[in-house]
Amino acid sequence: MLVQATNRLRQTSARSRSKHLFNRAKAVFPDGTTRATVERNPFPIYVQRGEGAYLVDVDGNRLLDLNNNFTTLIHGHGFAPATEAVVDMLRSGTCFANPTEHEIALAELLTTRIPAMERVRFVNSGTEAVMFAIKAARAFTGRPAIARIEGAYHGAYDWAEAGQEVSPGKGGWAPMSVATPAYRGTPSSVVDGVHLLRFNDVEGLEARLSAASDRVACVLIDPMPSRAGLLHPEPAFFEALSETARKYGILIVADEVLNLRQGYAGASARYGLKPDLTTAGKIIGGGFPIGAIGGREEVMRVFGTENGKPLLPQGGTFSANPVSMAAGRAAMEAMTPDAFDHLEAMGERLRAGLRASIAKRDARFSVTGAASLFRIHPKRIAPLEYRDAYLSAEEASLMRRMSRYLLEAGILLPYGAAACLSTPMVDSDIDLILSAFDEFLQAEIQSEKECAQ
Template identity: 60%
Template sequence: MKIGREEFSDLDTAGAARVGLGSKSRFRRAKLVFPDGTSRVTVERDSVPLYIERGVGSYVFDVDGRRFLDLNGNFTTLIHGHGFAPVVEALTRQLQRGSCFANPTESEIELAELLCERIPHVDRVRFVNTGTEAMLFAIKAARAFTGRSKIAKLEGAYHGAYDWAEVSLAARPENWGDAAAPTSTALYRGMPASVLDEVIVLPFNEVECVRRLLSLHAQQLAAVVLDPMPSRGGLITPKPEFIAAVQDTARKYGILVIADEVLNLRQSFRGASHRYGLVPDLVTMGKIIGGGLPIGAIGGRKDVMKVFDASAGLPSLPQGGTFSANPLSMTAGVAAMRHLDHAAFVYLEELGNLVRNGISRAILNRGVSLCVTGAASLFRIHPMAQVPNNFRDAYPRSAGAIVMKELSRFFGDNGIILPHGSAASISTAMSHTDAEFIVDVFARFLDSHKDMLGAIDTTR
């Protein structure tokens, strides 16, 4: 189908003008085959999405030949950047041997051994294809182990596309209820009321509220799902006393703790739970452990993971999947994780500190109402003067939301892909020059948008 310039009249908005003709033509084609022109709701677009042709190291190139420093990394997955040579070489060898089999391969043992050795409290592992599947089966495993059905989760935290995990993901001021006992809110129209009844929503970093809510529903709770630093919830550092409150209360009542490290495993060599003092019963993993290919994993205590054991017949929890533990994902994961040694994490921490400290200095020097959160190789900028304490604090008001949208546009215009409303990530492929570039572009944004920044409402 030939697309001409005259056919873009309905796309030529301010946002569409920021992408090239190549992206516009592809979006026109996509609108004929996808419900909204995209294949996943997480695709960011300012009227028209940016279509990528290739990635090299820390940069991506769009179909119009423009280069961008990539701070998305496919939603934090590509911790080594694009086209990481050890992964490419390993995949090339594996493709010559075969892409998938009904039988197991040695590569799945190698990746499982690496995870069990590296990640504390992971005695056994099962592989799936996505982070969503990992969380789905972790919740099911907790139910099968405890015989209880309810779960507790943090308000605003993302744990994949499983009904129970999606409760209160998109809570808003008009429906989120009392801060001390948040209302369970539906993500989509038609979500069963029974699902809402089976999820207890917890406020992040509120120690006494969490103790009270977990204790109140203890006899029905199979698990509390905890992302140590929820990206969608603001990428806010957990208080040590909050982690302790969750841990101690769960242990007291026999509630399993599920650590969602699908995103935050990248926070240290041994993961985020280790960094923040959490001792989980189950851990969900994904993203970086697949080397850029689809993957998910459930790991945990030997006795809990026994619910998957089919050696004596039908297990307490059957789990399969045609592409689970496929050799391509396993091989890529082994190659990527072996190169994520202690030195790599020291380097990522160094670059992360350079970016966060540089952004903080730029904010302080200009006296604007912005702040930055995050840790290790992750950061997120907020349109507010004070660092938020939880999801509700981080929820952007109207003027702030406009500022954040314009910030992403400005970064794009200056050759950087900055995720809108979620974590930005640094890769081992980035350099000190890249880090300085990020800070420089941010400082130029502050200098060129003084009036807009002055309109931010600093009250919570």
């Protein structure tokens, strides 16, 4: 408790340097940042350096990092094998128009581990990977439309993001949401080509795909939708998805850009999903920009030039750049089955401890997640679909208070997204999280009592 109190005292000190940098940034960036996902409260925390499971901000505060650049850094910050591989690579050159052996080595690693990846193409981000997976499904089937889960996040491709911000109307939720554009000016043809499905809704899945079967090229699905709530898949839902997709010749695209970290063979293998195409990113780049599309050899032939012009041309100046390839290989080689088991054990201990605190205090919270991922919800019952996880204004305010409280305790917990563990974390880091969360629950209960008096 003394360490906890000392941490909190340190974190409440003014972040004058971060505030100063944000004021500078507002003069050159439209909203002071270059990513819409950067959290500010009321201004962003600017980072000076990372040290394993921790980062140090420009004001000298040391924070346990549960964001890890949105789950990218599975080994935390400054992972030596990756940094050494990059230093060696920099001496030889950073990018070439010609291929290198490094891309073959990383592709061999991925195709060996991930059953659904028989062939691979590299790009530069998760957004690009999803975009080209959708295009590959269209090229293979000759159909223009896609189906996707409401509320899920799949990057910034127009069709992939339509439907990620659906919300209830004045009368509540409609039986089935209609895709909505993510930004003003989106062509109407985009939303016309996107059909929304509800996660874990078997009946709705079959009805929706049946009605649009002649137009839908693929179902885009995150095996455990993160932004939608880090939802656990029901086996019956994936069984129905596989049967219905096969029946109508619809491809299944598993977006594992985030959830590949769920195991040695990824999330689809963990939950029994057999996709035709899989997208990857984040952890496979060792902290550098990367994306990958992999899948059945038959489907991946749309990228090929064996018969002249490919059905789907795909290039990219920095695709398969050797820096990302070398760093990614070093990071992934270190993710052995034992390393995944270690993260799984830490994740189980953390989720169990969070649930124990919730039960002890009869608090209105629940926890979702698996492996090295977790998410805390201001709901008594863990959500099974996006609609269950959707936050009211009061719930959103509660989550903001929780994030602020943990920040004061020296813990950087992402708001409205999955939190994650990293391999350099130790038992005392888990203890810190559990202690801070339990203290937060106690403080909330005390505050409610005082307000009721």
